[in-house]
Amino acid sequence: MKDTIKNIVEYNDNKLSKSFAFFIQFLIVLSVITFSVETLPNLKPQTKAILNSIEVFCVVVFTAEYLARIYVAGNKPKFIFSFFGLIDLFAILPFYLSFGLDLRSLRVLRMFRLFRLLKLVRYNRAMRHFAKAMLLAKEQIILFMGVTLVLIYFAAIGIYYFENEAQPEHFSSIFDSLWWSIVTLTTVGYGDVYPITVGGRIFTFFILLIGLGIVAIPTGIISSSLTKVVEPDAEEE
Amino acid sequence: MKDTIKNIVEYNDNKLSKSFAFFIQFLIVLSVITFSVETLPNLKPQTKAILNSIEVFCVVVFTAEYLARIYVAGNKPKFIFSFFGLIDLFAILPFYLSFGLDLRSLRVLRMFRLFRLLKLVRYNRAMRHFAKAMLLAKEQIILFMGVTLVLIYFAAIGIYYFENEAQPEHFSSIFDSLWWSIVTLTTVGYGDVYPITVGGRIFTFFILLIGLGIVAIPTGIISSSLTKVVEPDAEEE
Amino acid sequence: MKDTIKNIVEYNDNKLSKSFAFFIQFLIVLSVITFSVETLPNLKPQTKAILNSIEVFCVVVFTAEYLARIYVAGNKPKFIFSFFGLIDLFAILPFYLSFGLDLRSLRVLRMFRLFRLLKLVRYNRAMRHFAKAMLLAKEQIILFMGVTLVLIYFAAIGIYYFENEAQPEHFSSIFDSLWWSIVTLTTVGYGDVYPITVGGRIFTFFILLIGLGIVAIPTGIISSSLTKVVEPDAEEE
């Protein structure tokens, strides 16, 4: 009996386990969509009832799956406190915690439901590659994230001195300038804040010329690291 | 006779076939321009008549070419249901389907005319490289598209919780937040929606720092894959 | 005599020729700044007079240099019709053509003065590398420019169908949609035009996911090509 469950839940080499994995993936996507639809304003009571039924069904299945995983695990505490074990728990916990309580006040707790989405990680061999690549380049990424943060801070201080007097409502402090700094150096450029003084524009000119190269470095590190990890695997198959 | 047509239509090694290929390419570009000009508002009846004549001429030539291709094909059904066979069909079909019917109501069908543009693929050796590179990196691209989609979804949920109360008209549901999410993480940043709360701005700060690296990965994969495919070919010539 | 001029004008291995090259570079930058300052509105007559004197001086020196280059060239017609020969000519021609004529009406001709800036190319060994790299990757760049253009066109047609009815003033024809298309796919995103319908937003979502990878390819090709060309040279020195 335990072996049968183990076959279904843990491995991916037989038909039954593949169907099971597919079913769970479908439920994850379904519950993600349900969660999104629930946020729509002016929903009808019937729609809410249907969404709630789907939610209950998903949680019941996820709970059963979670208990099955604990049951078949060799080292039970190790599984429970593993990354995926905790995600499995957090994916169902918010539902039980809100039972019998005022749902409105616990609204923030629902954010934990996002963890359900992370379950997708388990079923995707490819995503393990991503995790591996991130681990390989971890040091470098932290390093250049640091350089990027220093640059963003410098840009914020600079623009604060140039624009504070001309636009006190948009650049009231360095914290406000940081918002401009991140939006500009990532080239998002919403257009809600931008320099209007000649000095501020010349400063932006140089910060963009120097800064874009630096901000792009973490991207390059992640890309090259991913290529290294993915490459050998592609040959195996 | 069949051999002569085959030489003209299928190969690119003699003068006649090259002229033919060039002529078809010119007609494709002409019909694309015609199609664009037709969408201009307040066109004069004479202009419309001229555009229509060009359209009829293009469709007649394309139909003749399509029939010639079927005629010279070794395995006729295989050609008809091949990618390029279907594109050739869809490039001329909308014209015939709208004959004798009310053109206004079939307007949506005209979108199929876009397929005519895809015919350019056949005549360009270089574009086959692109298709080859896409095939080579197909698995990896789908994989990281997935990661990107998950990230976009996470960003949307996060900003929804931070901005929903402050800007209910812009972040009314997770679907509205998704629009913000895609526009921000691709760094387009139209400026129609952006966070205004302190929490939302700090969240955007971190999502941009982490997210831009991830969103850029598919780009890196396509680039490296294209380099691999194009490289050996450059040596051959 | 001819050898002395040749040494000064054509080579960069002695002190005199280096001073000469530096002097010409300085004049180019000066005339570029002069040109920019002249466009400022509400200039005083004295300022205009000074700017004009600088302009006359620059043109006289450039003319002398141009004649010297023709004088020392081995194959005179070859030099005159070479890329740099023509740039040297275009850099001084607009000044002479406007003599005795109404300057206002010839305003457009002044755009040729931009070519003066291109003279910078001659004096910079590094820029020759850039030209070399562009030549090496010419075929690939044209190819993917084509793919990018097709994609931009597709995006424009798609958004036209989705947004034309909702925003007839912004998406009045495919030509207007092309403006949206280029601004969006290059991630500039001014925010002057953006989709507001649900269909248009979903379409933008997919176009951005697919499109950004394709648009980034020419960038990658240029980068890699430049790396190849610059690398060996760095070892030589």
Added chain:
Amino acid sequence: MKDTIKNIVEYNDNKLSKSFAFFIQFLIVLSVITFSVETLPNLKPQTKAILNSIEVFCVVVFTAEYLARIYVAGNKPKFIFSFFGLIDLFAILPFYLSFGLDLRSLRVLRMFRLFRLLKLVRYNRAMRHFAKAMLLAKEQIILFMGVTLVLIYFAAIGIYYFENEAQPEHFSSIFDSLWWSIVTLTTVGYGDVYPITVGGRIFTFFILLIGLGIVAIPTGIISSSLTKVVEPDAEEE
């Protein structure tokens, strides 16, 4: 005694020196945050007093550290005029210079306090890599910065001719056009200035197609250079 101080200040191989380095890093971050908080408008007098105390404490510690570093340095003048020696000095100098003087009028001098942030460089082995990589690619970066600047200038002149008459308030001179040019070619696209004429839009279309590749080159050079420098080090450990 001198050896003990040397061990603490200059090396990173024993517990005491590591604690010291960590303490200094903490103070740097603290003084950076203090500096940012000070810019907030409408601060209470108590808050200002606390911020001032922290500032005094940081400066005292930094001064002691600076004098210790001079004391243990083998070649004292070499240290004082080295890059990090000067940063250490500039990090504390503004505080002493403003003593007994009117702080308001010396506000600009406070910008030198930013240099304190640069002290972070000393304590981070990884940042030395960054400096090394920048040195390796210095020539190439300057070169392509030049190409980028020329392109930005060309784009500014072009848009000036197309948009000056239609939008004299936004494109009043080439200097105003330069602002548009940098914001567009870095794809920031605030949306404060954008072309509205057909000619200006077509010009932008081509500038973006050509320009984005060129602007991205310095980014590529920095990335590849960083990869080269970081790679061997990773093997050492």
